[in-house]
Amino acid sequence: MGNSSQHFGALLVCIATIAATGFCQAADSPGQTAAAIKRGEYLAVAADCGACHTVPRGKPFAGGLAISTPLGTIYSTNITLSADFGIGRYTEEEFSRALRRGVRRDGANLYPAMPYTSYAKFTDDDAHALYLYFTLAVKPVEQRSPQTQLPFPTSVRASMIGWNLLFLDTAAFVPDPHQSAEWNRGAYLAQGAAHCSTCHTPRGFLMQEDASRALSGAQVGAWYAPNITSDPISGIGSWTKADLVVYLRTGHLSGKAQAAGSMAEAVEDSFQHLAATDLDAIATYIKSIPAVSDPAVDTSRFTAGQMSSELGRLRGRAAIRSDSESAASGAELFRGNCTSCHSAEGQGSKDGYYPSLFWNSATGAKNATNLVATILYGVNRTTSGRQAFMPGFGGRTTDANALSDLNIAALGNYVLAQYGAADTIMTEQQVAEARRGGPSSPLLALARFGMIAVATLAFLGIALLIFLGRRRVA
Incomplete structure (x- = not known):
């Protein structure tokens, strides 16, 4: 039966x-x-x-x-x-x-x-x-x-x-016999299902991944997927394997980084639900990635900045001006929009829910892209039933908390100068580009130019043949 x-x-x-x-x-x-x-x-x-x-x-x-x-x-x-x-x-x-x-x-x-x-x-x-x-x-x-x-x-x-x-490399994953079973499992997941290189590997002229700089950082829409190679300055070489596992599971690593944008989605929808053994395996593989350094980066984005404040000089002055008054300073904008959560000195909340603005990858990076996107779009991820939330200040022009491109640049430059990479400058043009969804590729314009050039040459060639043919007949 x-x-x-x-x-x-x-x-x-x-x-x-x-x-x-x-x-x-x-x-x-x-x-x-x-x-x-x-x-x-x-x-x-x-x-x-x-x-x-x-x-x-x-x-x-x-x-x-x-x-x-x-x-x-x-x-x-x-x-x-x-x-x-x-x-x-x-x-x-x-x-x-x-x-x-x-x-x-x-x-x-x-x-x-x-x-x-x-x-x-x-x-x-x-x-x-x-x-x-x-x-x-x-x-x-x-x-x-x-x-x-x-x-x-x-x-x-x-x-x-x-x-x-x-x-397109059509070969399925083949385990490396010289590596451990854990490393191979991590490589299979990171290279395949988790598609880490899709975001973190820079692209070439034809939008192909540049394997020579694998996982060394790349633009992803309005955000920047940072260098996650083992370089201690440009990458995450200073992280332990346990640090990386915590970040993948929660999107938060105290005093270092917080996931936002597409990485926050990956943590919320994917990584936090993976088995502990798989997270360990991915971390083992990622930690083995060869270091790729950026010569322009001389300080780790996780150690830049310090606690400070210039808000004392605003005491006794007129009330903070609205966003429509473009002359509002970065300090004024910071006091009106940021201090209630991140504190006047930038150290965040005591429980760590609101992160510190110094020793923070978004403010400490030489590339200000993620700070721009964070101010514009905010942060919203939920892991283990706990939400990490920061409102975006880009909004629509009719929103009460919306900031213009000029004022976001002023606010961002204040944050950078006070708490992060002080020699990094955020421009109004950068903010406008991020608000549009990120930089566009020159490939489209060049492809069109190439087609026009080919068509023009073909036309001229045909015209020349017709001209020569008529001369022979004459």
Whole structure:
């Protein structure tokens, strides 16, 4: 009777699998399928799929999130089992091709904002587990995502064929026999599912990752993913393995760093949910990354600055002016917007909830990008049920707490001078650029120029041939 029940259960699983995928793997028992689905769910968390494919307060994996890139806005797709709007008609082979090769079911290429260049590291078994999870456990959402419409010529998806030939490494992860099992597990997760290099590795002219400077820091929209190599000055070489594990789990490391922007999303949606052994493994691997130093950086961003205050000189003066009065000084703006949480001397709150403004990676970095973005967009992450929150002061012009680009620059320069990298200057233009979503790539303009140049040369060549032909006839 027990064997009959097992066979009947296997038949039901097979029927469900056929309905979802068009085939059945007879070798998978119900227990094996359930275990694979559970592993697929874990891998989807490790890959942070929800962060990009779920809009705030939206339905899971229904897509529609606007993602700012240097070439324009890309909208994430619906990856639920919807037949009309999602992946409901994908076979496992088509799913794997999209996941690891960046090619949709209809043959069109995905843009590498979807990190298939990292997901190519997934093993066949893990790609299978992900497919079972998305096709058997994720509820379909009948919702169409906005169409991505990048400006010409990047709107021609076929251009990605050449890009992939040049830059896509299609080899799955192969363990290094000279390293420990923990190191290999960490390398597999960091290089693959967690796609650390997608954000932290600088890009070349064609937007490809520069492997020679792996994980040494890169611009990500309005934020900057910092150097996480083992360099003690430019990177995180001064951190212990335990420090890195704490940061990945909580997004906070007292006296050093706080996660915001896309890193806060990664901590909240992914890293905090990983097994302790996997966090240890990732930390082991990251700590082994070869050091990449920045010659312009001579002081660690985690040790810059000190407790100080110039607010005493404001005592007895007129009340703080509103943002509309562009002459408001950085000290005035700091007193009106920051001291209630970070204190007049910048040491933060006693319990550490509001961080210190000195010995802080956002204020101590030579690159002021993250300080700009923090003031503009704030911080909002929740780990272990505890929210870390700072309001953004960019807002809309009608918001009561909105600051102009000029005043954010004034406030930022006061914070830098008092508590961080005093020789770093924040400009109004930097703030405006961050407010637009970050710097754009010159690739688009150069591609258009190249097309115009080629078309012009072709036209001139044809005209010359016609002219020479007429002269021969004459």
